[in-house]
Amino acid sequence: MSKSILEAKILQDEAAAYAWVEARIWPEGPVCPHCGGVERISKMGGKSTRIGAYKCYQCRQKFTVKIGTVFEDSHVPMRLWLQAMFLLCSSKKGISSNQLHRTLGVTLKTAWFMSHRIREAMRVVGVEPMGGEGGIIEADETFIGRLEGVPKQKSGSAHKNVALTLLERGGAARSFHVESTRRADVEGVMRANISKESRLMTDEGRHYRAIGREFASHESVNHGAGEYVRTPTPLRAITRSSSAA
Numbered sequence: 001m002s003k004s005i006l007e008a009k010i011l012q013d014e015a016a017a018y019a020w021v022e023a024r025i026w027p028e029g030p031v032c033p034h035c036g037g038v039e040r041i042s043k044m045g046g047k048s049t050r051i052g053a054y055k056c057y058q059c060r061q062k063f064t065v066k067i068g069t070v071f072e073d074s075h076v077p078m079r080l081w082l083q084a085m086f087l088l089c090s091s092k093k094g095i096s097s098n099q100l101h102r103t104l105g106v107t108l109k110t111a112w113f114m115s116h117r118i119r120e121a122m123r124v125v126g127v128e129p130m131g132g133e134g135g136i137i138e139a140d141e142t143f144i145g146r147l148e149g150v151p152k153q154k155s156g157s158a159h160k161n162v163a164l165t166l167l168e169r170g171g172a173a174r175s176f177h178v179e180s181t182r183r184a185d186v187e188g189v190m191r192a193n194i195s196k197e198s199r200l201m202t203d204e205g206r207h208y209r210a211i212g213r214e215f216a217s218h219e220s221v222n223h224g225a226g227e228y229v230r231t232p233t234p235l236r237a238i239t240r241s242s243s244a245a
């Protein structure tokens with residue numbers, strides 16, 4: 001890490017550091033983390049006011065961009081957070097809490113806390129396979145953005161975007177944009193994301209037949225026969241209803 005990067009304005013100037021983070025978390029302008037409001041939010045001014053403080057006049061509460069982020073509940077200046085992030089990201093071998101403590105001039109305890117939070121935030125989510133022994137994974141595809149004037153077709157996706165959704169019963173869901181529902185397009189996603197010990201549930205689509213044999217079991221339901229009805233329910237609602245079942 002060259003010294004010059006650490007001298008960049010957003011890493012040295014607290015207001016610039018806040019502005020940089022706010023632009024990323026609130027690309028459309030500040031959002032109140034208490035009530036979700038976006039209107040009637042004022043930046044608080046005055047010498048005694050902390051940098052980055054806002055007040056929402058809908059719920060009358062104060063907030064900063066730190067709420068709901070890795071910076072929450074921390075009194076570490078934003079510019080030091082950004083310095084720590086730059087250091088951790090730019091070092092191939094990573095940086096120990098001890099190095100962070102010496103470089104940033106924060107206590108060892110603070111350095112440990114910061115590196116823990118930052119590593120947690122940088123952890124790549126979604127790489128662990130879903131399911132496992134006894135786990136049930138439902139795979140289903142959704143067609144998005146049917147072209148206007150094109151009659152609804154039973155199959156065929158050449159003119160649509162296809163999202164392949166993997167849903168763990170009682171657990172998380174992952175959606176992927178796939179080129180089509182051809183085997184070549186869905187199998188790789190399923191192999192990479194579903195543990196082989198899982199039980200697979202799909203519709204009767206031909207593209208699931210071969211891959212289905214790679215899992216502990218494969219059951220298919222027939223949409224057409226009304227075994228279950230697929231509705232455009234938000235994923236959270238699907239998760240709830242399937243865990244209740």
Ligand SMILES: [Zn+2]
Pocket residue numbers: 032033034035036037056057058059060061
């Ligand atoms: Zn509010």
